[in-house]
Amino acid sequence: MKFLRRLTAPAAALAIAVTAATGTLITPTAGAAALTPADIAGDTPLSEIAPETAPVTENSPYWRRAVAADESGRVEELVATSPAMDGRKVSLAVIKAPNPGAPTYYMLNGADGGEGGANWIQQSDILEFFQDKNVNVVIPMEGQFSYYTDWVTEQPQLGGKQMWETFLTQELPGPIEEYLQAGDKRAISGMSMSATSSLLLAQHNPDFYDAVGSFSGCAATSNPVGYTSMQVTLNRANTTPEAMWGPRGTGTWHYNDALINAEKLEGTELYVSNGSGLAGSWDLPSSPRLEGANQVQASAAMAETIIVGGAIEAVTNTCTHDLNTKLQANGINGDFNFRNTGTHSWGYWQDDLYDSWPTIARGLGL
Template sequence: MLLPLGAGAVVAPPVSAGFNPSGFDFWVDSPEMGPIKSRVFRANDGNTNRVVYVLDGERAQGDLNGWEINTNVAEVLQGWNINVVMPVGGQSSFYADWDSPSSFFGVAPGTGSSAKNSGSGISEALGGGEGKSYRYTWESLLTNQLRWALRDRLGFNPNRNGVFGLSMGGSAALTLSAYHPDQFSFAGSFSGYLNISAPGMREGIRAAMMDAGGYNVDCMAPPWGPQWLRMDPFVFAPTLIANNTRVWVAAGSGAPMQQDLAIPLGAAADRIIRGTPLEALALANTRAFQVRMMSLGAGNVVYDFPPAGLHAWTNWQDNAYRMIPDLSANIG
């Protein structure tokens, strides 16, 4: 197990990935994490009632959210008159409140060469920085400090918001909506970890988190305890039904899309070699969640399993295009 798990049609403008000048930085202080940046994109019609939080994947960067770097989804959402909030940072965090700062063998963060930003997860395991020099408290930030700052400073509606994400952000979106139903009426997961207590999943996540920044899953949530089970959509599925949360879950087949082939041959081959097995795993995980929800008689879920789609931004961008009409109808 290598990594993630991760209607109507939307006519989208041409992709203009990278820094989007229509957004602005919005800083909020977290009691434990310090100043945290989000990127905010205002709805084209100026309303403050319709809001969606857009969550990144496991390799979240510290400068911009991956959705802004790799897609034009913020621009499309603005066109649907939806205000967009993109938290920045939180690599391997699962947007959770962690049990403790990430560390190994009781070694203090920032020790020796491991403190350098080498790009290798193993060499960074004993380093300092986000989630290591302090405890991650992302759930508290998103549902408390950021939520009320958006209301008080921008007038954003703090209720009936949407939330969606990919990979770790997908499972986090369902978790946030399950435990904060007044804030989130809609949750979307693309290639998400939706059955993390299945055999082998914890060790698969352990390997993924080590690779993505050198983080220790045991510091996020102790093995098989209440904190871990609280994060498992397969376990809290009845809560999503009881809340009547509108849920959208998607995973690709692992076959490349046309966009994946319309790039230089070497890059396309690399994308397919990496993205096919990961998305196949995501698909199996998401199908297990589907079976669980169907066994409970859930009528509040849309399932999206396109015939092509790798574990790649091409897939997730198209997932978002298909989801947006349903999101729009279930927030505000």
């Protein structure tokens, strides 16, 4: 099954533009996670894992139909409960490793959390990519506009309590890794909104993730650029950063700023990518993602990614350079992939799926 070859709207529109720059690729030192899911969970009630029993129909979301249509026998739709979110049932798309004892790779979707069409399954060939790799892949298909963090307020429009960090780091890993007969290594990656999340989850749980990927994200959250980025994203859900973390300037904000806490990534294999904001191969009429689109559709998609996606990517480019500078100042190296071109759109995150794998695999011991 081929991924959808079309451009999608960027995750958010920012009224900020910055100067784009290029960078280099730096090879990090290898690290090894030391903590187990039980260490992280402590006394936290755990998720219950079960296969999804709801029928798949022609009206089901694309990702459910793609999972159901997979013929490898290794792709499955599961449901995990979240005690911290009042028993909420969270859908998971899972690619099972061919052998027991394999590591686990958690991959997060962007601003729509996978609840819309902007998710890894619909916008990339992720199901095919991992077929020849001995790794379990877990993709939560919910969590829109959550930043996959624990909120200080409930959000009825987002389903009530938002305790995504508790779910992803304490409630889920033990049960899902036991279900998959997984080994003791794990990695996490995200793009756009969840690129920030993947960094924070690793920083909050040192020695738990062996590798981390962050694609087109903004590590900073409390400076003007980072705050505005979050504000624009959360405005789409009729909420605010303050509803998420409380008043600015409090300890919660310091704790959730991945730039301030960059040194906590030491010892973790790290891949971080960003385009420049300038139009690249995925934004042009020749892009395979525009295959089958008429002239009007192609023009609209190109305008969206080049104008809006270009501005967003230019902002995250600055964020990513700031993270690189902070890490180097602390003697920490990572694989930083600064592209000369590229907008905030799925073609480039499809590239990141491939480009990040050597770093992720190294961390996972593959």
